[in-house]
Amino acid sequence: MKLLHLCDSLFPIGGFAHSDGLEAAAAGRDGIRPDAAAASLLRAWLDTCLDEAIGRLEGPTVWQAWTAFHQRDWQTLTLLDREVVALRPSASARRSTRAMGLRLLTTWQALYPDSRNEHVLSMARDGEIAPALPVAFASASASADVDRRSTVEAFAYTRLASTVSAGMRLMPVGQTDAHVLLARLVERLPAAVDALIARDAPPESFTPAMDIAAMTQQYLHSRLFRS
Numbered sequence: 001m002k003l004l005h006l007c008d009s010l011f012p013i014g015g016f017a018h019s020d021g022l023e024a025a026a027a028g029r030d031g032i033r034p035d036a037a038a039a040s041l042l043r044a045w046l047d048t049c050l051d052e053a054i055g056r057l058e059g060p061t062v063w064q065a066w067t068a069f070h071q072r073d074w075q076t077l078t079l080l081d082r083e084v085v086a087l088r089p090s091a092s093a094r095r096s097t098r099a100m101g102l103r104l105l106t107t108w109q110a111l112y113p114d115s116r117n118e119h120v121l122s123m124a125r126d127g128e129i130a131p132a133l134p135v136a137f138a139s140a141s142a143s144a145d146v147d148r149r150s151t152v153e154a155f156a157y158t159r160l161a162s163t164v165s166a167g168m169r170l171m172p173v174g175q176t177d178a179h180v181l182l183a184r185l186v187e188r189l190p191a192a193v194d195a196l197i198a199r200d201a202p203p204e205s206f207t208p209a210m211d212i213a214a215m216t217q218q219y220l221h222s223r224l225f226r227s
Helices: 002-007 022-027 035-070 074-086 091-111 115-125 133-143 148-170 175-199 208-219
Strands: none
Touching (some): 002 133, 035 074, 035 175, 074 115, 091 115, 115 133, 133 148
């Protein structure tokens, strides 16, 4: 039940204010794309989110941060946090993951107090850790006794659902079509999690097109999202 609470769109982390560069990609050079092009772009964007952003960067961070938190290995947790922030080339993306992570863990600690989360927040106050959103999510889930794999799957779902929500606000894509895309990703999600667990590699990132879109976001003439 706590995991459902953490993943609920009502949980106040400010995720509704960020598109992670999707807004800039949707606008392109000639304004918002027509229906067919918008749906194709959103499908490709979501696939990259699952396979790369989650599969190689944020997912491995959650997987490894869960263990570090559970073992109270604060040094490893700090190094993971710094790495996942540094791997984001866009300054706005670095700010957004810090802001959402800190808000998530602060709110979670107010609702479900835990000495380990308080320690992470004290490190944040001292400037030792952000915490980035994947690290904060892993910490909150581990403190609620959610198992490691379920934590990664839940984090991935919330990130994908948030991107679909942004896509519906930015593009001429209807609710049914958008949820068809999300359902397709939900079917692919277990295999993607299996792959990142089997790889058990450090976080990495190579998504140049998405990074350029995220860095372009701040130059849009008008925008709905902060990033």
